Amino acid sequence: MDKVKKDGIKGSFLKYLFVCFVVCVIGNWLIYGVFDYLQKWYVSRYIVLPIPDFFSLDDIRLWESIPDDMWLYDVLRYGRYITVSLWSIFCIWFTVKKFYAAEVKKPIDTLMAASDRILHDDLDFEICTECKNEIGRLCVSFENMRKNLYASNYELWKSLEERKRLNSAFSHDLRTPITVLKGYTELVKKFDGRISPEKQADILSKMSIQVERLEHYTEKMSSVHKLEDIIPEEEAVAYEELCGSFDEVGKLVCGDEFFSMSAKEASGAVICNDRELIMQVFENMVSNAERYRKSVVKCIAEIEDDSLRVTVTDDGNGFSEEALRKAWQPFYRDENENEAEHFGLGLYICRLLCRKCGGELYISNAENGGGKVTAEFSVKKSESR
Template sequence: MSIKMRFLLSYVGVIIISIILLLAAGFLIIFSITGDIKSIEHFYKKSYVQKPLTTLEESTFLDLKLMAKNNPTLLLYEEQLKNVEQEGIEIVVRKDNEVHYASPSLNKQALLKSLPGFEETNINMRDTIKIEDSFFTYVKFDFYFPDKSKGSIFVLRKASSYAELARALFPILFGLLLFLFMMIIGLLNYFVSRSIINPISILEDGAKRIKSGDLDFEIKATSNDEIGQLNRSFEEMRLKLKESVNLQLQYEENRKELLSNISHDLKTPITSIIGYVEGIKDGVANTPQKMDKYLSIIHLKAKDMDSLIDELFLFSKLDLKKEPFSFELIELTEYMQHYVEELHLELIQEGIQIELELTHQPVYVTADREKLKRVMANLINNCVKYLNKDQKRISISLYEGNHEVTVKVTDNGQGIESSALPHIFNRFYRAEQSRNSRTGGSGLGLAIAKQIIEEHGGDIWATSEIGEGTNMFFSLKKGR
């Protein structure tokens, strides 16, 4: 059963229960007033309508009734009637079609038009009449005078016109109130259902679109209640899912590019190796010098292949979080001095000057020695690729903060385009697309450095100016 149908049934149930309770309350009120359960059946029969009089009015009526039964002639004497009449009580004596006596406040001509007719059985003794612009409740008694003429006595009491009008129109008013009650309940059902069903329908439609692979839509929250919170959570999920799908698509494109790059980088040295091996087999290397040259080239190309495969393997393990780390407390100043000493001779041979700017105080960090060495090697190799000036220079600096140490690697190379700078640490990205022998590679060096630094709980970034050089930064947590 749908939620909408449940709401509808619940509101119908509320209406039915309310009507039952209203009728039960009316029954109890009438029963408590009349003391007779049959009064419900005859509630709107005039013969049963109760018009209670005050004690004084009831006493006056009984006196008049007693006179009508025992000596009706006395009712024709005004002095006798004035003795019975009391202040605030209106009495009327009618003989045939003539008002013989009426209290001074009453108009005899109006009474003739308004008083009910003679009824020998005295069944309808109590009712309400309208005299001119006023309503009166009355009790009457019909009898015969000694001369067989018809006689009637009335005791009247002025009643509220609004109360009588309400009583007369009670069925219509009750029906209107019941109709209004049902309309209000219906409108509440409509608005409440719309505020709940519509957002849920939107969520259902959104779920179907996601199921079909469509993530290019938006779900707006129109309220701050639980439904609105659900809509906002759904929209956040959609955005996260869309971001994840886009990232997955980007990874797929990167994977294709990686396969293309790997194929190219592997094919190039393999082609060279095959060519030189065939040259040896065909006797082209017919001198010891040529043979030594060919073998040296084959060895170099094999080492390039081994380095590429090693880099791919490391990246794969880092990406899958399967590369183990051995963290220890390292004195970074001494570590950098030893690293530069190892690297110095190799860079000097390539005409590159390396400088080291260190603090005078020992600086301790928590790091993995081998992984940190890999980061430095990848950053230095990236600097070397793009050094294009006559005086090639690389410098390494340390900056100590309150909770971390920042390492800066600077070169005076050609620099990196501002459009490429935000992407250089992305996996498989290459700022240089020409893939020449000097700047070639898998494009994983900086991505590997980023993954290693992030595993250390640090951050890595870069700044660059075309023609001026590039600054590479990474941070490490200070050791304790």
């Protein structure tokens, strides 16, 4: 049968017909032999007239010299032709049935089942067939079409997921700059016109810087199709200036009495990296610490081995064992997380941006309890990394 399946439908059908012909001829010979034997047996038992070899019983009957009770002989005589016809029809029917079952039915059923699943948007299956004829090759073509359709749908789904992740990250990262701007606004309202012109100009200048950062970040996020497409824009930033920005943003997010900043001395140090991305990572770290703190959030900055290391700790409950393993995953939220505004993207974005800036992000629990997040950034130009 395997040899038959390697041929086309026409060749296979001819082989089936050949087998049918052989079986049909042999069967007809046997039928003729059986009926001839029964007729001779009947004649030898019931016919007493001597019949010459060159006469048949039918010729003798013409003389009306034998008994009229010849119905069994007639049944055997005409039954032979009827049986031969029925046997031939049966052989043809059986051959067509076997041919259809072996060469046509299986692949047709496979194609019908596959088309039904595709119609219901189910592409996660495989079209398999053992037939090697034209319909079998049609199944192979159908399988290739399914694979291409599956790959196309997967790419489309992946693109939509990336866009969803990018939009969620954009929404997530907008919260901290807006919080900083709200902090400056509340500071102005708190003093109700009692701020000196110099202080007022300073606050307006800082608010302008935040608005500019927000504008640049919006343009950068709008120009990429996924987070992995972000390209750092390097600039030289003084270490002391960057630490001052850390202290200012930390106090605005957490409050003066809940945030403390310390920076190890590195006089004249300059950091060549994307200041905007570094600040975005820091703001995410501080926002997460603010969410889980009990009383205080601490930040330590230092430059060591051509890397800027920024560590933010809080005095909360710290990371669970599961969070230490899965906190990097996008949209991960601890089972005890009840905040609807928490997207579960903070650490994922921080780690991605750190790597874009030639560094890495580490999470752990502090020795005295609470969470500890350390971000590293390269301080050298990208050509020397």
